[in-house]
Amino acid sequence: MAIRIVLADDHPLTRVGLRDYLLKEEDFELVGEASDGIEAGRLIESKKPDVALLDIRMPGESGVSLARKVRDLSPSTAVIMLTSYDAQQYVLSSLKAGAKGFVLKTTTPEDLARAIRIVASGGLYLDSEVSQAMESPGFSPENLSSREREVLVEAARGLSSKEIAGKLYISERTVQTHLGSIYDKLGARNKTEAMLLALKYGVVSLEELLE
Amino acid sequence: MRRHLLILLTVAVLLPSFAALVIGWVGVIEHQKAMEVVAQSYVKDLAQNFADRIEAGWETRTGFSRMERMMRFHRMSFDLSIPGWVAVVDSNGRLLLSTSGADILTTLWQQEIPIGSAVDVISSGGERFTLAAYPAGATGWFVIAAVSWNELLGPMLAFNRWPFYVGLTGLLGLLSVYALWRWLVSPLRFLEAEVSVLKWGKEVPVRDDPKAVFELRRLRQVLYQLALSAMERAKLMKRYVSDIVRVQEEERSKLAREIHDGPLQDVTALIQQLRLATSEVKREESVDRLHLAEEGAIHVVRELRSLCDELSPPWLDLGLAQALQELADRFSRHLGISVSLEVDGEIPLSREETLAFFRVVQEAVHNSFRHGNADSVVIRLFEEDGMAVLEVVDDGKGFDLEVDVESLRVSGHRGLANMNERMSLIGGTLDIKSTPGEGTTVRCSVPITSASA
Structure with a gap:
């Protein structure tokens, strides 16, 4: 069965490129194209696609705010965020808004197809260029202890070390030690990377991390 | 020294005037005392001299005629060159002979005046005289000689009211020092203190000081105007700087947006087309070339991204x-x-x-x-x-x-x-x-x- 897709991008040339990428795959069906956020919202509501590819910066409504609405407009639709920007905070914002994938517009046709197939089957996909920065070749993550998982989840919710310490009844220094150990195990250099890598490796689930 | 110049000047003005006043006063007192001695000995000598020349027999009608007596008396008084009067009275105080203007002596003559010594007498008109009486030989008459202090010392007498003048001078001095202090020194110090801590461009001094002299008030107004224009300048400068910052920021974000929406998307589209073309081309050589082009284009995308980040990150x-x-x-x-x-x-x-x-x-x-x-x-x-x-x-x-x-x-x-x-x-x-x-x-x-x- 074909994967039904809606594509929204305000830039005509990149939209054409992406469309051509999608048309190469036989099991993909492009059911609609939009050049702004509002049109994209209408398309998603009426077509109820399996996957929506949304540009982050669009006139009318941004991809992030549209992704938040998609949960209501068409709960069965998985959103993949498209962007020219590799900012990790875009990734986090997109995931918090409910997106299941984050793909750079400079991605290869193969990677785009892979991303669509993964999110259509309920998975999570992060562009290798965004996560590449976080990984060194041949690195394999270690499992986090349950305490470390707790600390990471609280940190992901935006709590400061002091607040985490208060909530988990441990000292601030212990929180710092846990965070250091989490970074080491995941190969991260900061909290954002730790969160993204934990998601990527499936150490924590999206729901757990971003609720 | 220069720091306390104003105080020093004030003292320097005040002190000599007081000193001159005190020295002058002491001088007048000393002079007055000396004149008293001179006047007393003079009138005594004068009276005695006349008395000695009046011979016995003057008193009798037979000795000298009245005319003769007067002629002799006047001859005696010709060598009288100092202001003064001489009169001859009988024991009842009746005026017998006198130099001109000596009528006044009869009013001064009182019985209780001791004979042979000089005394100071104040007339009913308040004038001071020094007066001496001497018996004129055996005639039973008295010679009275007198000098008037008014004529002898004249204006010097005014200094008798020295406490008043000292007081007045002192008061005037104090008043002028007070005026100097209140209208000049104190406003000047106030102005100096105010201006020395004034934040130019942020504050203005008080516009007017009604306690100050005219020149200081003008100076204050000029300073006020200066401070005002300094403030205007500072305000303009600030607005200018803020305009620069704002315009710069606007330009930067506009430029970043244009790069993001323009070239960045165009090159991205280019990469997509290159990739599509690569997948359709069979010739190995062309594939290599397309890969090179793609790499170059990806490099451009990264450059543009970091350029945007530098300008104004989206x-x-x-x-x-x-x-x-x-x-x-x-x-x-x-x-x-x-x-x-x-x-x-x-x-x-x-x-x-x-x-x-x-x-x-x-x-x-x-x-x-x-x-x-x-x-x-x-x-x-x-x-x-x-x-x-x-x-x-x-x-x-x-x-x-x-x-x-x-x-x-x-x-x-x-x-x-x-x-x-x-x-x-x-x-x-x-x-x-x-x-x-x-x-x-x-x-x-x-x-x-x-x-x-």
């Missing part, structure tokens, strides 16, 4: 907390130091405020790394007493805050001045605390307004 749209997190992550990645962010709660900030805080953090972390050699920087964003507060704390080597922001700006180091400028533009404040060897804390705050919510 991810600023995500809000301050996330933009700062991205910035902190990038700083720690690129500089190899620990840059962490702690955010307490959601703080509503306008776009301008977000941008200002963002730029301050950019500059502060940059300074911590480059000038402070810091290993770790902590950025804190929190709310305190209705203010949005941002702190950038480093563990670097710190610096001496004695070096003020203005002098840094003058010498071309615009970093601190720029941060200051950014904050003042949004109505906030910037505060830097630093001790050599103990790191630096940059703290800025801006009131949270409902408009920015």
Whole structure:
């Protein structure tokens, strides 16, 4: 069965490129194209696609705010965020808004197809260029202890070390030690990377991390 | 010396006039005493001299005729060259002979005046006379000689009222010193004190001082005008600088947006087409060329992205907390130091405020790394007493805050001045605390307004 897709991008040339990428795959069906956020919202509501590819910066409504609405407009639709920007905070914002994938517009046709197939089957996909920065070749993550998982989840919710310490009844220094150990195990250099890598490796689930 | 010149001048004016007054007064007293002695001995001699020449027989009608007596008397009095009067009276005080104008002596003549010595008498008119009476031989008459103090000493007598003059001079002196002090010295000192601590360009002195002399009031008005125009200039300067910063920021974000929406998308589309073409081409050589082109294009995309980031990162749209997190992550990645962010709660900030805080953090972390050699920087964003507060704390080597922001700006180091400028533009404040060897804390705050919510 074909994967039904809606594509929204305000830039005509990149939209054409992406469309051509999608048309190469036989099991993909492009059911609609939009050049702004509002049109994209209408398309998603009426077509109820399996996957929506949304540009982050669009006139009318941004991809992030549209992704938040998609949960209501068409709960069965998985959103993949498209962007020219590799900012990790875009990734986090997109995931918090409910997106299941984050793909750079400079991605290869193969990677785009892979991303669509993964999110259509309920998975999570992060562009290798965004996560590449976080990984060194041949690195394999270690499992986090349950305490470390707790600390990471609280940190992901935006709590400061002091607040985490208060909530988990441990000292601030212990929180710092846990965070250091989490970074080491995941190969991260900061909290954002730790969160993204934990998601990527499936150490924590999206729901757990971003609720 | 010059510091107390005004006081010295005042004393220098006052003191000699008092001294002259006292010396003059002492002189007058001494002179008066001397004149008293002279007058007394003079009238005594005069009376005695006349009395000696009046011979016995003058008193009888038979001895001399009245005419003869008068002729003799007048001959005697011709050599009288000093002002004074001589009269001959009988024992009843009746005037017998007198020099001209000596009538007055009869009014002065009283029985109780001792014979043979000089006395001071005050006439009924208040005039002072020195007077001496002598018996004229055996005639039973008396010779009275007198001088008038009015004629002898004349105007010198006025100095008899010396306490009044001393008092008056003293009072006038004190008055003039008081006037000098009140209208000149004190307003001058007040003006000096005010102007010396005046923040030019920020404050103006009091416009008028009604207590000051006219010249000082004019001076004050001129200073007021000067201060006013300095303030105008400062205001203009500030507006000018803020315009520059605002226009610069607008240009930068416009440029970034245009690069993002234009060339960046175009090159992205180019990469997509190259990839599509690569998949359709069979010739190995062409595939290699297309790969090269693609690599080049990807390089351009990265260049454009970092150019946008440098100008005005599009991810600023995500809000301050996330933009700062991205910035902190990038700083720690690129500089190899620990840059962490702690955010307490959601703080509503306008776009301008977000941008200002963002730029301050950019500059502060940059300074911590480059000038402070810091290993770790902590950025804190929190709310305190209705203010949005941002702190950038480093563990670097710190610096001496004695070096003020203005002098840094003058010498071309615009970093601190720029941060200051950014904050003042949004109505906030910037505060830097630093001790050599103990790191630096940059703290800025801006009131949270409902408009920015």
